[in-house]
Amino acid sequence: MAGEGVSVELYVEVQQFYARQMQALDSGKYETFAETFTEDGLFTHTPTRPAASTRAGIVADLYDFHAGAATDPVQRRHWFNMITLVPLDDGTIESTLYALVLRTRPGGQPEVTFSGTARDVLVRLDGRLHNRSRTVTHDGQR
Structure with missing residues (x-):
């Protein structure tokens, strides 16, 4: 069940x-990632780290955050699941999800390097979803 008042179409759209x-x-396409946020x-x-704001600020933050990994052959995979959606009267959607980050080194086994939650505010711009905030x-953070 996608959630009370949430259509299957919206749930699938958010997953996509x-x-x-x-x-x-x-994939290290930080500009493409930032374009999924509002301006x-x-x-x-x-x-x-302080919050990154604006698309340009998000791009700069991601390049800085990953600067040490430029020559590291590690592959990271972000895994989002257990998504709950709450459409609000103003047209925004509150999304809460569980997140895992897996890291795999060449020849190695995947290891979980992060476990936690993400809380998003999603908005529709020109018919497409965007993050207003994340x-x-x-987990374990106080």
């Missing part, structure tokens, strides 16, 4: 949105 978004991030979007992903909370 997240699939495209996370595949862009995992004034806010992205909070790591407790020790706040990631790490």
Whole structure:
């Protein structure tokens, strides 16, 4: 069941949105990832880093965050699941999901390097979903 008052079509659309978004991030296509946010979007992903705001700020933050990994052959995969959606009267959608990040090194086994939740506010621009904001909370974070 997608959730009370949520159509199957919307639930599938959100899943497809997240699939495209996370595949862009995992492929190092930070500009493409940032384009999934509104122009004034806010992205909070790591407790020790300030939130990134605006598409340009999100791109800059991601390049800085991953700077040390430029020569590292590790593959990261973001996995989103257990998505709940709450459509609001103003047309936005609150989305809460579980997130895992897997890391695999050449010849190695996958390992879970992150477990937590993401809380998104999704909006529709020109008929397509975009993140107005994302706040990631790490499991065990107080």
